[in-house]
Amino acid sequence: MARKRHTPEQVVNLLRQVEVGIANGKTTVLACKEASITEQRYYRWRREYGVVKDIAGGKLLSPERRRCAVAHAQQKGMGERWACRVLKQPRGTQRYRPTQREDEDRLTQAIVVLGGKYGRYGYRRITALLVRAGWKVGKDRVERIWRREELKVPQKQQPRGRLWLNDGSCVRLRPMHPNHGWSYDFVSMRTHDGRTARALNLIDEHTREALAVRVERRWSSAQVIEALADVMVIKGISVHLRSDNGPEFVAHDLRKWLAQTGAKTMYIEPRSPWKNGYCESFNSKMHDEFLNGEIFYSIKELRVLAERWRKHYNTVRPHSSLGYRPPAPEAWLASTARQSDEPNPEIAALH
Template sequence: MGQKRHKPEEIVAKLREVDVLVSQGRSVAEAVRSIGVTQFTYYRWRKERAIVRHRSEDNGKCGLKTDQVKRLKDLEKENERLRKAVSDLTLEKLILREAAFGKLLSPARRRRCIDHTRQKFQVSERFACRVLGQHRSTQRKVPRGRADEAALTADIIALATQYGRYGYRRITALLREAGWTVNARRVERIWRREGLKVPRKQPRKGRLWLNDGSCIRLRPERPNHVWSCDFVESRTHDGRKLRVLNVIDEFTRECLAIRIDRKLNSTAVIDVLTDLFILRAVPGHVRSDNGPEFIAKAVRDWIDAVGAKTAFIEPASPCENGYCESFNSKLRDELLNGEIFYSLAEARVVIQAWRVHYNTARPHSSLGYRPPAPEAIRWPSKRNGSPPQLAQALAPRPIMH
């Protein structure tokens, strides 16, 4: 058997794992053995990543991380494809090949294809209709459906979500039992229009039950004892989604990091936690919900490898992650609901400025209306003792029932 070829994101994750282990006091040789490669391979990876980082700095950007390495390769392939398309095809041929490949038999399909073409290539409606053979009046005419079409579609989607292995015929029988007078052909038409399909292969899912990760059962006792992670979603002015990853220290209530991007996955979670582990040491537990970004095997194995423990809350129980949910509500109420972000860069600047204000200036009611930053409040080393100079500044610990 040949040697395993590591993906770029796996290489960067292993390099960052070695950085964390070295920062904890281990030697480079021990840290390299823990990731399962030779020292020659490790230093070769470091050299290649240094070349990529140097090229990025020449362009005025910071060093690349895991998702950025993968994105760079994707952009190189995309640029090569676009250069070939621009040199060989005219705009009309490009539209016919990308947006109207094959036959578009129905006006509805042509209408969706023209909308996709206008959004992707930034062309006018007149030009797109002329290329794809759609009359402009047909394009502008809004189809009239039945009055109960929306309600029936919602019920079909709800039943398909609940019974994932049922086809449209069985869904039709359930609808009739629920009181709908509908035949299988109409259900099939809605079924195909909404893209519903019974998958051939059903993936197996592992459930994380009774992990004792509730903030009631696992209480923070000192700084860096329990950290919480959670996602918040918002949108920019153009309607595009914006994801925000928050990491807080439950004992000090400090917001340790906020990561803002269009898409955030398990790789982004590893990147954010890596920087925090190096700067602030490894915490005892990392609490989160059962989202796919947190329960991914790569994230759980990586957290265990650096010496921390995962604390997953019960499914559909956000109250068990109360500290982070409270922070998310403050972020949404005080910033996200009152700001219009015109770009991703503006959102990053404004949200990071709010994080600094939250840590250093905003009064926190559970801390005696003091800010949660460590330079503002220094916590006692003993659990039940408090120095005389901080006895009046700190409010009593809240009792959660």
């Protein structure tokens, strides 16, 4: 029968279990028996791991944590070779001294600034913003600094107020080019007085660009036609429009108007929001990064902030499905040409 091997963490836990038993009046033999080890093994472990037992609790998973444990053992009189052997730390790893780059402090400050400004972004999107601002940095280094500074995206956020300055059935269609397929849907929200407002979100499924985020207290088919017409004047006519079976979307006037423009309607099956996945994904990002963190005191304020967020989404926010580029084509061109107007001047100033 193969001999069972114990990790240093398991050995330390067993030593503590035996010591607790002895402290509560049990004999060493009985305490060792309850821990399923022999008395001889207990004394040998106490001699070999006695110093390790004094190390703060927790698993020694990372090289840095083991490095601290070995240093602590050395302070208690244990040799480096034996401490590394007990804690299973390679001596080369123990003696390694990390070097800090000259721009480490400035990069850390830039990451903290971006993390504070875009509180719903993770380190991958922060990396994309840094690269766009001129930093030559990869996501691994940003992640290391991100974790070291204990930055994270909170699961819940507290809405805040703004301080203004004076001054038929759906066939699954994969979009092949811009204006091949648009998706639109409503998102509900409330202003500070408790009244409901609804935003009509219209996106291009191919480019992921938010074509419109229009907010109204109440919507009718005529207002939906007006919103679509405003976008079609600028962007052209889409081949298909995907939506659910809401009353505004299935209205006779709207369907007749779309048929006259040449756009084809595609209605998803009832209770199947995943079939309108592009728009549902956009709606969730809108809730997470914008609506959940704001208090709106009037419908006018809501409209202004919604349009501001739409422009930010199109021209600044890195989109994971686009290689962490913003959706709007003009933003791609600006990034490729490296124009002088930086999207984050405060980050460029730190570079």
